[in-house]
Ligand SMILES: [Fe+2]
């Protein structure tokens with residue numbers, strides 16, 4: 001299976017994910033008939049969302065995934081990412097006919113337990129045996145535990161505290177990004193750094209903010225499913241929050257495209273950057289407030 005760019009301009013991964021989302025988790029080709037989940041992990045170096053389809057085995061309430069990397073010598077990026085940051089968003093097809101995202105916590109299986117489930121997976125799908133032989137490494141087995149809000153515990157209160165903290169961090173980072181943009185606009189050319197370096201610094205700072213906000217919303221979308229299941233009265237409010245995430249996601253895609261073009265070493269380009277950032281974050285403060293008002297009381301019981 002080639003991962004080259006298709007005529008559509010999408011990579012192999014992107015096409016599989018598109019098909020997965022459009023067909024309630026079913027895809028053809030190499031994954032035909034296989035149980036598939038799509039994982040989003042946080043890039044350990046970039047902070048950027050990493051999205052990968054992979055085969056799973058359902059074991060009670062948890063989902064097991066196998067870091068085979070289709071028999072390559074190295075572990076897949078998603079595995080390294082979850083070692084750094086075990087909050088993984090898992091998308092899966094549902095009996096309702098549409099893919100849903102779920103917030104999960106990843107746990108790497110060890111020793112006898114790992115071996116037992118690896119053997120089980122190889123007995124279900126012999127391709128994994130081939131992957132193991134080709135890769136020449138012990139293929140990690142990872143259990144994904146979906147967030148369960150069935151009982152309000154210290155853990156659910158902690159999730160509430162994390163939400164508040166993430167909002168505070170994102171507000172602070174936005175303030176820093178804005179300050180960096182303003183600083184660039186008033187630079188009179190006497191700065192010790194060459195303009196190109198300054199422009200690159202600004203671009204990176206904006207990208208970091210962009211990825212941070214993307215990751216925050218992806219993880220929230222996953223936890224919203226647990227909220228919807230546990231607190232049906234919140235379904236309409238969560239529908240609004242999800243819709244607001246989609247608006248920000250679309251705006252962020254345009255912002256990221258602009259950032260990837262680079263070249264913010266002229267005042268008009270920086271002005272454009274500032275305008276685009278304002279467009280991305282317009283309404284964000286209201287969104288944070290509404291989210292806190294909606295979710296925090298539920299988490300506190
Ligand atoms: Fe949100």
Ligand SMILES: [Fe+2]
Pocket residue numbers: 163167216220288291
């Ligand atoms: Fe949020």
